Amino acid sequence: MVTEFITEPAKKVPVLKDVDILVVGGSQSGVAAAVAAKRANPDATVLLVEQEGYLGGQSVGGMVVHWEFREYTNNKGQVLARGIGKEMIRRIVEKGHSDPLFKDWLDGRGPPFKDVPDGRAHADIPLDVNDIQLVLIEMCEEAGVVVLLHAKVVGALPLDTATGFPASRGAFIETIDGRRAIKAKIIVDCSAFADMAWYIGGKDAVIIPESQAMSMQAYVWVDNVDLEKFVKEGIWGHSFQILYPKDEKQIWEHVKQGKTFVIRGFADIINKAFDTEPDLAEAYEKTGAVPLIYFWLKTVRTRKVECGGETKYLGNFAIEGPQFLWRQVDPMLVSKAELNQLKGAHILTRVHQYLPGWEKAFLDRTVAKIGFRETRIPIGLYALTKHDVYSHAKFDDVIGRGSGHDIGRGNVEAEYGYDVPYRVLVPAKIDGLLFGARTVSVESDKNDEGLTALNAHRGISVAIVVSQASGIAAALCVKSKVEPRNLEIKKLQAELRRQDVVLETPRQ
Numbered sequence: 001m002v003t004e005f006i007t008e009p010a011k012k013v014p015v016l017k018d019v020d021i022l023v024v025g026g027s028q029s030g031v032a033a034a035v036a037a038k039r040a041n042p043d044a045t046v047l048l049v050e051q052e053g054y055l056g057g058q059s060v061g062g063m064v065v066h067w068e069f070r071e072y073t074n075n076k077g078q079v080l081a082r083g084i085g086k087e088m089i090r091r092i093v094e095k096g097h098s099d100p101l102f103k104d105w106l107d108g109r110g111p112p113f114k115d116v117p118d119g120r121a122h123a124d125i126p127l128d129v130n131d132i133q134l135v136l137i138e139m140c141e142e143a144g145v146v147v148l149l150h151a152k153v154v155g156a157l158p159l160d161t162a163t164g165f166p167a168s169r170g171a172f173i174e175t176i177d178g179r180r181a182i183k184a185k186i187i188v189d190c191s192a193f194a195d196m197a198w199y200i201g202g203k204d205a206v207i208i209p210e211s212q213a214m215s216m217q218a219y220v221w222v223d224n225v226d227l228e229k230f231v232k233e234g235i236w237g238h239s240f241q242i243l244y245p246k247d248e249k250q251i252w253e254h255v256k257q258g259k260t261f262v263i264r265g266f267a268d269i270i271n272k273a274f275d276t277e278p279d280l281a282e283a284y285e286k287t288g289a290v291p292l293i294y295f296w297l298k299t300v301r302t303r304k305v306e307c308g309g310e311t312k313y314l315g316n317f318a319i320e321g322p323q324f325l326w327r328q329v330d331p332m333l334v335s336k337a338e339l340n341q342l343k344g345a346h347i348l349t350r351v352h353q354y355l356p357g358w359e360k361a362f363l364d365r366t367v368a369k370i371g372f373r374e375t376r377i378p379i380g381l382y383a384l385t386k387h388d389v390y391s392h393a394k395f396d397d398v399i400g401r402g403s404g405h406d407i408g409r410g411n412v413e414a415e416y417g418y419d420v421p422y423r424v425l426v427p428a429k430i431d432g433l434l435f436g437a438r439t440v441s442v443e444s445d446k447n448d449e450g451l452t453a454l455n456a457h458r459g460i461s462v463a464i465v466v467s468q469a470s471g472i473a474a475a476l477c478v479k480s481k482v483e484p485r486n487l488e489i490k491k492l493q494a495e496l497r498r499q500d501v502v503l504e505t506p507r508q
């Protein structure tokens, strides 16, 4: 609880750029917004500002490389989405280092899991993390988007109230050379923290959920797994919950073709490790992470190595690491989670060595930054509900389709998806601003403790869908000189269609 305050002295801040559209946050969502804006209105100047030194957000810094293609083609083979997200995937896959399952799908030999009742099976296919970054840079360059890295948006400009609602016509940023101002007509907030709404309207403009329904978590990549030993001796006979693909023969085929396989379970191995080395169990508990009850193991890369006339298949696995059910906008708790997730990652690597084939595995890569799932929820003209998500809602102001991300798991019905209405991108009481990325307007934990609609919207692919729409809306607002709340929806939908966005409901 804060008890002391200091008034920050006023100061003159140099204006670094004066642009039409400012996009805050440079993940694939921010890039989608910025590139789509430029494509919709090539005359508009677009600046993308990112606080880190790379594009790609959580996909790159958090190593979340599984851009679920079930959000594009569902488990009935129906098309739910295309647009700039599919274009990004195609370009990433063309670089040649991503899981071949993606290429199968793009070439029309998929989805590989057609009619699998558990939509989750479509989720865990990896793209190449370095190719993601490169493609995002290339797309910005091609479109003429100006990218500013190492620049954190830290505040709103003095508010303009000419329209009757407060608007910040730009933002203050903190750069390596100190504070600067950016002037902009429209801001698209892809920060995933609803930062701009927070800076402009504070608690009147955002919801900060009380219930910790979703954790902070980081991936851990572990390399040098002897796949032959693991597949032949390590899997069967242990307790596992999900196995993809289906049987030992298919897993082995996947290994040889460099395709992923995914397994969840192994509580018996965790118990064995913790019983044998109680100090490991104690150290893990001390991190404050949610107790470890299973491993979620997915290969991100498999390598064929010839050694002394012998062929070996080595696996690099992405493992869901320690997770923390702490408040994700509390600076001290976030910092503690960041430090402890890294300690937890090292412990996990030692626990994994109890799996057959994992004896010589080592910690290959840890995240640049822990992953967030539940931060601030911006308040829009409409809040998407759990009911909308589950009932395959239809809206006249549809700007794209969502498939439900994790909430579709095990539920074939949910894979038909729902319309995302434009109103979830438009602030209720702020002008000059649009929401993008995973933070759009959804119902609060007061109505739905599990935050289903937020969970549905935190998938990478749907975050791209909404961001493309926000970028286009910003571009059209600049062109027509209107505020987002007054944008003609038919114009927006026409440009969305022109940019290959799916607005139609697939046949059920």
Ligand SMILES: Cc1cc2nc3c(=O)[nH]c(=O)nc-3n(C[C@H](O)[C@H](O)[C@H](O)COP(=O)(O)OP(=O)(O)OC[C@H]3O[C@@H](n4cnc5c(N)ncnc54)[C@H](O)[C@@H]3O)c2cc1C
Residues within 6 Å of the ligand: 024, 025, 026, 027, 028, 029, 030, 049, 050, 051, 052, 056, 057, 058, 059, 062, 064, 066, 067, 068, 123, 124, 151, 152, 153, 154, 190, 191, 192, 193, 195, 216, 217, 218, 219, 320, 370, 371, 372, 373, 436, 437, 438, 439, 458, 459, 460, 461, 463
């Ligand atoms: C462990 C874990 C596993 C997951 N697995 C999957 C999965 O398999 N598939 C899937 O689809 N989703 C998965 N998710 C969810 C998914 O990763 C995220 O919800 C998604 O990446 C969020 O994308 P985003 O663009 O909304 O936000 P982010 O990727 O967080 O991007 C926000 C960007 O804005 C920047 N930024 C923030 N504030 C500012 C500021 N003030 N100034 C400048 N820049 C700023 C950030 O640095 C960042 O680059 C997972 C999440 C976690 C934590």
